[in-house]
Amino acid sequence: MTDSIQPDLKAGVPLEHVADGAMLSGQIDGEDALLLRQGNAFYAIGAQCTHYHAALADGLICGHSLHCPMHHSQFDIRSGSALCAPALDDLPTWRVEQVDGRVFARERIVAAPRSRKNAPLDDVVIIGGGGAGLAAADRLRREGYEGRLTMLSADVDPPYDRPNLSKDFLAGTAQADWMPLKPGDWYSEQRIDLRLNTRVEAIDVAARQLRVADGPACVFGALLLATGADPVQFVVPGAAMGQVLSLRNFADSRAIVARAASARSALVIGASFIGLEVAASLRGRGLEVHVVAPDAVPMQRVLGPELGTFVRDLHTSHGVIFHLGTTVTRVDRERASLADGTVIEADLIVAGVGVQPSVVLAEQAGLAVDRGVSVDAYLQTSAPGIFAAGDIARWPDPHSGERIRVEHWALAQRQGQVAALNMLGRRQPFDISPFFWSQHYDVTIQYVGHAERWNAIEMDGSLSARDCSVRYSQGDHVLAVATIGRDLASLRAERELENALAPGQP
Known part of the structure; x- marks a missing residue:
């Protein structure tokens, strides 16, 4: 639908123009928006994903969440809240009314201040300035954590969009100022002490403190290891x-x-x-x-x-x-x-x-390590109060039935978000299916799930037409699905994988 014929949602549309479970593209005060219906409830939210501005009308509604077709971010259709990385910013929302058989989008809703919550800890420290570390810090503040929050990063740059290091930035289609994940003043506004070019030399588990190169010791109540991986030289x-x-x-x-x-x-x-x-x-x-x-x-x-x-x-x-x-x-x-x-x-x-997980700190601290830092279903290491996320974490994956470690950007962010919740005592297991995308010229491969081995590959569609789905299975159990030109099919496959546990899993 072109902008010229998009309905003015503020002027109202007939109720029957929006089917139950469907979305209608329109505009509100000149801004692209979606009108969504679930039963007799209607919601109006921004029409573009806050990560790469993909059209959310091409996405998938699951319950109260809307899934972006490009990089599988998720938003709450009721509040616009960003639920799942890589999108970290909320969607705009508008108040909706039904009058005489028509639906109207009214004034824009101003987000209420975050409520402060008592947390069972203070002094949260994150080692690592990548996607997992930033997503964890962002989620902690979103969930109302008001204590001290420190990020210690060995990088010289603030957290940036790592996938574009080999894609748009390297190709010359993205400028350097497009790369940071958050503006520079965001860290001070969120009271996050981001220390760049800072190397942690040791973790003292018993004393709950870190030895930092060229700096004073740093105490922690809870610790997230998000040190990532290093290139094989x-x-x-x-x-x-x-x-x-x-x-x-x-x-x-x-x-x-x-x-x-x-x-x-x-x-x-x-x-x-x-x-x-x-x-x-x-x-x-x-x-x-x-x-x-x-x-x-x-x-x-x-x-x-x-x-x-x-x-x-x-x-x-x-x-x-x-x-x-x-x-x-x-x-x-x-x-x-x-x-x-x-x-x-x-x-x-x-x-x-290839890369190798950066596990030296964990090993020296006596944490359990097995081709990565071993964590439980809640991303907690063998030491209470110390969590790991991203490229270093090896966790029990309920979908494959194996302990796996995956080097995917979006997965690292999502693990950071879940680790943050568990630092706050939420006890939320990490049961998200891995997802990544790879860009080659004008072709994007989307991949959901994890298949280290398989005994059957089933293809639907045509590779030459750049329109296909490829399913990787072990017996009757689908482990992963790769797609080209089928973004909605990738989202549906992700939901199917997350709803299906490996044989023998509770």
């Missing part, structure tokens, strides 16, 4: 110091952009999601791009052979040159030698060969 014989770049933080992305400005050709080592997103972004900047990886099919372990082949062919169609089934053995200035004898000329080299 790929050592190439012959490469000069700093010649092989990696991408994990904003500074890394800026360094690649700076190097790309004068480069003509690039070598990407590794055909991971990050590696191929980097390849796509550098192609967007006009560089010749070579990708070297040992696998015969990119991302086959995650996506399966057919979808992995599609991704490879998509990149090939955009000019990426693949060297698969081989590795880089040596770099001499701008010449990279491969194990199969190929020599590549490249004046920019980026390695994307």
Whole structure:
């Protein structure tokens, strides 16, 4: 529906124009809005997601929550409240009335001040300045926590939109000032003591305090470990110091952009999601791009052979040159030698060969560690009052029936939000199904669930038409669903996965 024919919701619409469970796009005082109906109740909310401004009319209503089709954020249709990351800001809402068979959206509702609540703790400290840490801090304040709140971040930049490090910012379609997740004054307004470029050296569990490099000890009543993961450092014989770049933080992305400005050709080592997103972004900047990886099919372990082949062919169609089934053995200035004898000329080299969870602090503190920091269903570690979220957390997933650790941005944020609730004594289990998206040129892959292994892949639709769903199953149990061009189907699959427990789960 175009703006020119959208109804004026303030002037009213006939009640029968909005079916039960449906949404009607319109405008209120020139602002895009949605009118939603549930039985005899009507709600008016903003029409765009507060994360990337996706059209919520294309989303999914589940009970009182509206799910965004782009990145699966969730909002309460009654209050506009942002319920689930990556959206952290609420939607606008308007008062609705029914008069003589018509529905009217009236004045905009001003959010009431947050109520202060007594919390069973003080001095909450978050180690980490990524998505999980910020989402936890935001949720603590939203839930009325009024105590001291400190974020200790080793990063030099305030929390930013990490997925765009390899996507829009690297491609040159997003400016640097678009990257922060919150404006600078938000932290002072929320009374969050954000300390950048700050490294925690040790956790004293018994004394409930942290040893901070070049600073006084920091006491805590509750602690969230959100230290993320570190890139695997790929050592190439012959490469000069700093010649092989990696991408994990904003500074890394800026360094690649700076190097790309004068480069003509690039070598990407590794055909991971990050590696191929980097390849796509550098192609967007006009560089010749070579990708070297040992696998015969990119991302086959995650996506399966057919979808992995599609991704490879998509990149090939955009000019990426693949060297698969081989590795880089040596770099001499701008010449990279491969194990199969190929020599590549490249004046920019980026390695994307995976990450390792940053668990050193947890290990030294004596917390239980198993290929990540072990947490229970409430994201609490083996030490009471100490929680973990994001790339480091390995938790009991009720959907797969296994203990898993997942390196997804949206999942890290959602774990931060649930950990915050449990710091406040809510006892809310983390039972959210993992979700991520990956952008390759004009194709977005959405993936819900988690499948480390499967014995059946079922495809519906057409990869060539960029309109399909791919289901990964173990026996009769669907573990994950990948979609292209089917955002609503991805949302529905997410709901189905979250409603289905693995065999043997209570």
